[in-house]
Amino acid sequence: MSREITITTLKYNPSDENSQPTFVDYTLEETPGMTLYIALSKIKATLDHDLTSDFVCRAGICGACGMIINGKPKLACRTLTSEFEDGKIELLPLPTFKLIKDLSVDTGSWMKNMSMRVNSWIVSNEEYDISKLEKRIEPEVADEVFELDRCIECGLCVAGCSTAIMREDFVGAVGLNRVARFSIDPHDDRTDEDFYELIGDDEGIFGCMSLLACEDHCPKDLPLQSKIAYMRRKMVKLA
Numbered sequence: 001m002s003r004e005i006t007i008t009t010l011k012y013n014p015s016d017e018n019s020q021p022t023f024v025d026y027t028l029e030e031t032p033g034m035t036l037y038i039a040l041s042k043i044k045a046t047l048d049h050d051l052t053s054d055f056v057c058r059a060g061i062c063g064a065c066g067m068i069i070n071g072k073p074k075l076a077c078r079t080l081t082s083e084f085e086d087g088k089i090e091l092l093p094l095p096t097f098k099l100i101k102d103l104s105v106d107t108g109s110w111m112k113n114m115s116m117r118v119n120s121w122i123v124s125n126e127e128y129d130i131s132k133l134e135k136r137i138e139p140e141v142a143d144e145v146f147e148l149d150r151c152i153e154c155g156l157c158v159a160g161c162s163t164a165i166m167r168e169d170f171v172g173a174v175g176l177n178r179v180a181r182f183s184i185d186p187h188d189d190r191t192d193e194d195f196y197e198l199i200g201d202d203e204g205i206f207g208c209m210s211l212l213a214c215e216d217h218c219p220k221d222l223p224l225q226s227k228i229a230y231m232r233r234k235m236v237k238l239a
């Protein structure tokens with residue numbers, strides 16, 4: 001049996017000086033299997049063409065649709081409206097990231113800065129020779145690297161993190177996971193001392209207060225808690 005649901009969203013355009021932050025209610029008919037992506041698309045098509053939110057893949061892959069849904073950071077395309085028994089859903093943009101408009105935030109610039117900060121690339125001492133096959137690594141090690149590479153840069157771990165909200169330059173679980181990924185990859189020749197130079201401070205590994213909301217909210221179930229602990233154990237020896 002279908003029911004009416006009410007979606008309340010923040011509307012605000014920081015680049016328009018006449019815009020004021022306001023909450024707007026939209027009432028619509030729920031359809032079977034309706035996700036928040038579908039609900040927002042319906043609102044945009046029939047009730048408010050001006051409402052802004054981001055979606056690309058609709059399948060939990062691109063990481064574009066993160067927002068605060070009834071107080072929790074989640075992907076809108078992977079959240080069913082039926083999860084909310086009273087049919088009332090409140091949406092806010094992710095905190096920490098620059099607000100573009102309404103529910104749309106700029107995670108891209110944040111992720112780029114984080115990637116530059118932690119030197120998020122393979123650093124090898126070997127001269128690159130395109131005619132040679134890539135260095136072979138053990139399958140178990142490759143699996144471990146690929147597991148950490150599943151991050152979709154959605155920013156939910158950052159939005160749910162108290163340190164990230166207090167410290168503007170904190171690299172977040174996404175950044176610490178990235179460093180853990182390179183530290184276990186045999187293609188990368190950096191030492192623990194090199195990684196310490198990148199994250200051995202309060203904006204890096206020592207900023208984490210171990211509340212671990214990052215892992216609670218990660219839609220890809222990445223082992224953020226154990227990877228942060230793994231890096232902290234390594235880095236504390238060098239402090």
Ligand code: SF4
Binds near residue numbers: 155177222
């Ligand atoms: S670690 Fe998880 S929550 Fe954080 S950006 Fe990557 S996929 Fe999103």
Ligand code: FES
Binds near residue numbers: 056057058060066
């Ligand atoms: S639209 Fe791509 S993750 Fe939701």
